[in-house]
Amino acid sequence: MGGHVEYFFSLNKHLQVLGFDQDENARKIAGERLENFIEKKQFTIIPENFKKLEEICTNKNFTPTSILFDIGVSSLQFDDGERGFSFRFEAPLDMRMNQNDTLTAKEIINTWSQEKLQHIFYTYGEEKHAYLITKKIIQRREKQLFETTTELAEFIVSIKPFSKKTIHPAALVFQALRITVNKELEVLETAVHQAVALLQKGGRLAIITFHSLEDRIVKNVLDTYISKEKINKYQQNSTTDASTANPKLCLKKISKKPIIPSQHEQSENPRSRSAKMRVVEKIL
Ligand SMILES: C[S@@+](CC[C@H](N)C(=O)[O-])C[C@H]1O[C@@H](n2cnc3c(N)ncnc32)[C@H](O)[C@@H]1O
Numbered sequence: 001m002g003g004h005v006e007y008f009f010s011l012n013k014h015l016q017v018l019g020f021d022q023d024e025n026a027r028k029i030a031g032e033r034l035e036n037f038i039e040k041k042q043f044t045i046i047p048e049n050f051k052k053l054e055e056i057c058t059n060k061n062f063t064p065t066s067i068l069f070d071i072g073v074s075s076l077q078f079d080d081g082e083r084g085f086s087f088r089f090e091a092p093l094d095m096r097m098n099q100n101d102t103l104t105a106k107e108i109i110n111t112w113s114q115e116k117l118q119h120i121f122y123t124y125g126e127e128k129h130a131y132l133i134t135k136k137i138i139q140r141r142e143k144q145l146f147e148t149t150t151e152l153a154e155f156i157v158s159i160k161p162f163s164k165k166t167i168h169p170a171a172l173v174f175q176a177l178r179i180t181v182n183k184e185l186e187v188l189e190t191a192v193h194q195a196v197a198l199l200q201k202g203g204r205l206a207i208i209t210f211h212s213l214e215d216r217i218v219k220n221v222l223d224t225y226i227s228k229e230k231i232n233k234y235q236q237n238s239t240t241d242a243s244t245a246n247p248k249l250c251l252k253k254i255s256k257k258p259i260i261p262s263q264h265e266q267s268e269n270p271r272s273r274s275a276k277m278r279v280v281e282k283i284l
Contacts (some may be wrong), residue, residue: 001076002030002043004068009037018062020046020053022098025076049098051187054194065203067195071188072210073097073178075271085178087153087170093146095181105177109152110145114138124185124213125176129160133173149174175211185217192221196251199282204254206279215258215276222280225251254279 005017017037021027027045037043046056050069057064073085077097081089084105093106108117114134121130136159137146146152153170160169179185195205209215224247258276266273 001026001074002033004070005030005037005043006033009034009042015042016062017043018046018057018060018064019043020048020050020056022047022049023074023077024099025080026074029076049187050191051194053191054198057198063200064198065200067199067203067205069188069191069195069205069207071208071214072184084149085174087149087168087174090148090150093149093152093177095178097182101181103181105181106146108177108180109137110141120176120180121173123176124179125172125174126213127172127176132161133159179213185213188214188217189221192218193247196222196225196247196282201282201284204279204281205251206277208275208277210274210276215278218278222251222253222278225249226253226280248284250282250284251280252283254281 001021002019005019008015008017019030019034021030024047027047031038031045034043038045046052048056050071053067056062077083078085082091082094083096084091084094093104093109095105096103108120112120117137118130118134121127121133127133133156137155140146140155146155152173153168156170156173157168163169192205192207199205207218209218226249255278258278260277261269261272261275
C-alpha cells in the first residue's frame with residue numbers, strides 16, 4: 001500500500017523506487033498515496049509476484065541499492081470480508097492475493113487428496129491435529145462440499161479437541177491454506193536468492209516476516225551467504241528450484257538478532273507483535 005515507500009521518500013526525495021505487489025487493491029492505494037512520485041517517474045508500481053524480481057529489474061536495467069520485503073498477508077486483505085482470508089467473515093473460500101491466479105482454498109479443500117491436505121496442515125499450519133481434521137474433512141466433503149470460510153471454521157471447531165490456547169481452532173488450517181494458495185514459502189526462498197544476486201555491492205536487504213516458518217526460511221537462505229559451512233549444507237539438502245542458486249559468501253549481518261517492534265509500537269499496532277526484520281549488507 002506504499003506505506004514504507006512514503007516513509008523512504010520522506011527521508012530522501014530523490015529516490016527511484018520500484019514497488020511490487022500482486023494485489024490489485026494494495027496497488028491502487030499505493031498509487032493514490034504516491035501519485036506525485038509516480039508523475040515524477042520516481043515511483044513505479046509493478047503488478048507482479050516477488051518471484052519476478054530479478055527478471056523485471058534486469059529488463060529495466062535497475063540495480064537496487066536497497067531491497068525491502070514486507071511479506072505475507074496485509075491487514076487490508078485480512079479485513080476485507082470478501083477475500084476469504086479470515087474465518088471472522090462469511091466469504092467464499094478464496095484466499096488469493098493475486099485476484100488473477102486460479103488456485104483457490106475452495107479447490108484445495110474440496111479436491112486435494114487426504115495425504116496432500118494432511119501434509120499442508122502439518123507443514124504450513126504446524127497443526128498437531130492434521131490427521132483427524134483431514135480425515136473428517138474428507139468424510140464431510142463426500143456428502144457436501146465446503147463453500148465458505150465460516151462453514152469450514154465451524155466444522156473445525158466442531159471436531160478439534162478442546163485446547164486452552166487462545167487462538168481460534170481453525171487458525172492454523174486457515175494459515176496453511178493461505179500459504180498453499182499463494183505458494184508463499186517457495187516464493188520467499190526464491191525471491192531472497194534473487195534479491196541477494198541483484199543488490200549492488202554495499203547495498204542492504206531487509207526482510208520483514210510475520211511467523212516462524214517464514215523467518216526460518218529467511219534465516220536459512222541468508223546464512224548460506226554468510227557461512228561457508230552453511231553453503232555446503234544448503235546445497236546438499238535443498239530440493240527446491242532455488243537450489244540452482246549458487247550461494248557464495250557475500251553478505252554480512254547488520255544486526256545479530258532480528259529486529260522486533262518496540263513495546264510502544266506493539267501497543268499502537270498489535271498486529272506488529274509477531275514481526276521480525278532481518279537486515280544484511282552485500283559486501284562483495
Ligand atoms: C504485510 S503487507 C505489506 C504492506 C506494505 N509494506 C505497506 O507499506 O503498506 C504484504 C503485501 O505484500 C504482498 N505480497 C505478499 N507476497 C507477495 C508476492 N509473493 N509477490 C507480490 N506481492 C506479494 C501482499 O499482496 C500484501 O499487499
